[in-house]
Amino acid sequence: MTTIRLPGLVDVHVHMRQPGGEHKETWATGTAAALAGGIGTVLAMPNTSPAIVDEASLDVALRLAAGGARCDFGHYVGAGPDNAEAIATLAGRAVGLKMYLGQTFGDLRLDDISTWETHLEAWPEDGVIAVHAEGSTLKTIIELADSIGRSIHICHVAGADDIGHIAVAKERGVDITCEAAPHHLFLDRTTDLPPGRAEVRPRLGTPEDRRALWEHLDVIDCFATDHAPHTLEEKDGDDPPPGFPGVETMLPLLLTATHRGLLDLDDIVSRLHHRPVDMFGLPVDEDSWVEVDVDASYEIPTSGQSRSGWTPFAGMSVRGRVDRVAIRGEVAYEHGGVVAAAGTGRDVRREGSRRP
């Protein structure tokens, strides 16, 4: 047994499904899953139902989060076709603006380049703009942001071409950051999954895509799960929605990768703590931490704390287990049991502004 304590970890990309998708996940179940996965802070995406695109919907979302969260949290707001000026006034209460530019589901997709530009110019310069963009869309948004002179964050980079393009842009000095999701790092098209369950956006890549992500580890600023829970009934149904639960399994998978020499503990801590804290201006508490047994071996079970009740990683052998999580001095998870009550998590923007 080798127990190691890491600082409080942040997942900068989750979907908590509340309001509107409570049968898939709620703040109470999703943050229980986060704690079981060693995560102390989650940043939630705005494509709930209704979507978080104005003050009233943000009020509702933050009230639900404050009432249900067992770990600390922040919320993104969504870029719509005509809300650029109004949504920018809410920047102090949000962790970032999310722009859906690529293929995705829901009503937040933005197709009009002049709308992209309006949002890039309206959102405060020191705030995060997180974009879902792939392929030619990715190239266009990077060029556009660079020409305006503002930073953007690229969500869930999955393909060899995309990570290669980001690497070149970064080398040129373009101000961009990016994240990679565990399912793109540990699964690919050859993974044996039923077709509906394999649905995710961006899609699982080829083994070459997966290799390219690992080869460009230095280009990847954050690991983020894109925890997107759906029920098994939905995934195995006629019209399977894209997305995987992931918040519970990311850290064990990454710890396993350290044993394979793919990365080291510092690589994990920088991408799940230091970079997220810097990029999003998050509060840091010395008494928020996670203890892991880096030697414990086990098989990922078929389900865990997430209400979705399944995982695409079921049955994978991992080495590295989350033993205890503390949030601001209180033990929140211990040896398989969630201790923190719903509603004990704190909004990282509760003061209404970024950490200086």
Ligand SMILES: [Zn+2]
């Ligand atoms: Zn997402």
